[in-house]
Amino acid sequence: MKIGVFDSGIGGLSVVRAIKKELPDLEIIFKNDKHNLPYGSKTSDQLFNLSKPILESLVEEGCRVIVIACNTVSTNIIDDLRKVINVPLIAMEPMVKPASEMTKTNIIAICATPATLSSGRYNYLKEEYAKGVKVIEPDCSSWSSMIENNEIDHDNIKNLTNKVCEEGADVIVLGCTHYHWIEQEIIDIADGRAKIIQPEKPVIEQLKRVIERQT
Ligand code: DGL
Numbered sequence: 001m002k003i004g005v006f007d008s009g010i011g012g013l014s015v016v017r018a019i020k021k022e023l024p025d026l027e028i029i030f031k032n033d034k035h036n037l038p039y040g041s042k043t044s045d046q047l048f049n050l051s052k053p054i055l056e057s058l059v060e061e062g063c064r065v066i067v068i069a070c071n072t073v074s075t076n077i078i079d080d081l082r083k084v085i086n087v088p089l090i091a092m093e094p095m096v097k098p099a100s101e102m103t104k105t106n107i108i109a110i111c112a113t114p115a116t117l118s119s120g121r122y123n124y125l126k127e128e129y130a131k132g133v134k135v136i137e138p139d140c141s142s143w144s145s146m147i148e149n150n151e152i153d154h155d156n157i158k159n160l161t162n163k164v165c166e167e168g169a170d171v172i173v174l175g176c177t178h179y180h181w182i183e184q185e186i187i188d189i190a191d192g193r194a195k196i197i198q199p200e201k202p203v204i205e206q207l208k209r210v211i212e213r214q215t
Helices: 011-022 044-060 071-084 096-102 120-129 143-148 154-166 177-190 200-214
Strands: 002-006 027-031 065-068 089-091 107-111 134-136 171-174 195-197
Touching (some): 002 011, 002 044, 011 027, 011 200, 027 044, 044 065, 044 071, 065 071, 065 200, 071 120, 089 200, 096 120, 096 171, 143 177, 154 177, 177 195
Parallel strands (some): 002 027, 065 089, 107 134, 107 171
């Protein structure tokens, strides 16, 4: 079966890599929108107008399921996209619920783009699943461009990771697929003080279920 994966940039490639490892027989078409990155500073209208034609082209090219490998698009406009794109769309969003269940200090950190952090969906997840949990939202606004352009500011990553660990976070959520590329660096800096989680595995499980229904 042919599936599509979409992101603003190379964040989606980390998801493609994870899907290929688990489901090597799938044909995957990956599309990004590098030219308009970062999506994390865009409005919902802008995100919709940019994403829709790309998703339509994936459908035209025969994709029967599309993974939206972008937390920013998923948390802001997934409902609007589902109304206009006629194949199943699998969303990726920050793992607020699992992090809230895992934390022992009752403090978690969510690393995500500004547009994700201000979205209705993300704030719903916090209200619903992180009641009584302190949620730290460090400023990662430069990270997706920094990673996309391979201009990694190692000091910035180190300072930010140390800061959230020192504030007591014992779970750090990677709520932007670009950050998957620096996951190991964050794990090394956290050095056991915090668990680092991101949603590739559950998304692939969801993809398997959707594919099963399609065949
Ligand atoms: N990779 C995207 C995400 O998961 C957004 C990166 C960006 O373009 O700002 O949110």
